[in-house]
Amino acid sequence: MHAGMENQTTPSSAHCVVLAYPAQGHLNPLLQFAKRLNHRGVKITLVSTHFFWKSISTKQLSLSSLTIESISDGYDDAGQEGAESLKVYLEKFWEVGPQTLNQLLHKLAESGCPADCVVYDSFLPWALDVAKDNGLVGAPFLTQSCAVNDIYFHAHKGLIKVPLSEEKYLLPGLVELEPCDMPSFISVYGSYPVVWQLVVDTFANIGKADWVLSNSVYELEEEVVDWMMKIWPLRTIGPTVPSMFLDKRLEDDKDYGISMFNPNNETCMKWLNVKPKASVVYVSFGSLAALSEEQMEELAWGLKDSNSHFLWVVRSSEEAKLPKGFVGSSEKALVVSWCPQLEVLSHDAVGCFVTHCGWNSTLEALSLGVPLIAMPQWTDQGTNAKHIVDVWKTGLKPLVDEKGIVRREAIEHCIREIMESERGKEIRNNAVKWRSLARNAVDDGGSSDKNIEEFVAKLKHS
Known part of the structure; x- marks a missing residue:
């Protein structure tokens, strides 16, 4: 005991x-x-x-x-x-x-x-x-x-x-x-x-x-x-x-x-504190999801091509899948092994969340009014993504190709849509609405x- x-x-x-x-x-x-x-x-x-x-x-x-x-x-x-x-x-x-x-x-x-x-x-x-x-x-x-x-x-x-x-x-x-x-x-x-x-x-x-x-x-x-x-x-x-x-x-x-990982709290928050409001793309696929090496590469270059600041959580077990030379290739990027997700999502600098759509992460984003880019991997995540995009209308889901890969162009497009377009403004307004409902509950x-x-x-x- x-x-x-x-x-x-x-x-x-x-x-x-x-x-x-x-x-x-x-x-x-x-x-x-x-x-x-x-x-x-x-x-x-x-x-x-x-x-x-x-x-x-x-x-x-x-x-x-x-x-x-x-x-x-x-x-x-x-x-x-x-x-x-x-x-x-x-x-x-x-x-x-x-x-x-x-x-x-x-x-x-x-x-x-x-x-x-x-x-x-x-x-x-x-x-x-x-x-x-x-x-x-x-x-x-x-x-x-x-x-x-x-x-x-x-x-x-x-x-x-x-x-x-x-x-x-x-x-x-x-x-x-x-x-x-x-x-x-x-x-x-x-x-x-x-x-x-x-x-x-x-x-x-x-x-x-x-x-x-x-x-x-x-x-x-x-x-x-x-x-x-x-x-x-x-x-x-x-x-x-x-x-x-x-x-x-x-x-x-x-x-x-309780956490099974050691978050890089100070590093993440210091980095976010000097970024403009709603300028950062936060990326995390939770504690279990494992992307293929090809998907990691497409995601990496899609993030970089979006020209947004991005904070990407890449667990230690996944680091080897990153493109060679990617870490440090952009002054707009911070790649960490884990981070305090709630503090990050509640930070004014965060403008959207690229997520696997696990239910905990989905609820956290809805509760904090953060728009989502849905990249479901397995289990319940496809159903959660459907609701994010078509029911709650708080995010976008990039197209998947015939190999099951979301290509860099699709990732870049969704980021720019949410961060820069009129459609993104509507999605952000919906996210704020659901934040109020979640808090009121x-x-x-x-x-x-x-x-x-x-x-x-x-x-x-x-």
Whole structure:
């Protein structure tokens, strides 16, 4: 077990165990939701795997009001890297995880601080069975958009036939989708069979849940949320962005508090501070997406040809794919291995964001009013890109050629459109509109704020 931190809040009438899948993009939104529950007097025990916590620097665990505990995934010394394949890892995790979560719940009960509820990443559906076996409230936390979960649910029910054979798809609450707008596990069926099974199994037992919590904003996805609320006790509680960047109601909530990377904070912010307003293109493809060498080259020269300042996050594992001599070839460029994304996106110098369209990055950009250039890579990103361009109208998606590559000319064109054209002005205005809606959702009396209050009230009286 990881050493717990003492809860500094006043005694509360509810105790919630929050279980995160061991990945940065899954932990962050759950962690932010946990902070908001804790702010309302709910005791929080934040749980992930032994190895995940070991891989996080203790300096980053600035979570004095939360208790940290861990369970086993069967690979305590190396995590997923210790397994011969993702399939083997998940099979072992699904065997060992429920046992050790059950042990943790019993330990908490014996310590005089029993849990009342388990909120769990929807990738870990067995947690609901463990919660129910212990007589607790169980609530899956959907870390992806409601649109994406709508698609996966229909696939789970067999209402979307795979491989895809139709030219257009119309699902309840969604705009018309082409196959390329579907998550990659469906549009390129068979590409990642293990992950495909993982996302579809999210819905295997969801009918037993007391609540279904979504990291989205009602106003962003009204029609699909209304439809989903007819079949599940679903509530939107997003955007799960640190309070400093939204409502500022949670004191000292300036960042997620946990990171697997060391951001170049001082370098990035000093560089941005001397750039004109809305003059910088920020480029990041998150913590997992890996571009091909050919795509990296096209992106590099497209950025340079745009003649804009650009701040490009290239993870250390991706650096070798950069064109030879590119770093240092332009005085308008800063290439770093990681950066404080929220601080960057909220900086006046940033004019647009070239992104893979991961849901966390999408929500952050929407919450901070930053226009987007959508270059989806896999999983839910194609669906998010469709909404960015055609539903929320806060960005552009460059054309992809027959090899699946976005060429430099297309990248340059989109940057110039957003940064310089009348169309770009309209996109920027839409981004500002969505920023207001996202912020209002978590403000006092906003849609997400009301849902969190309702959840807390039911917990305290359950």
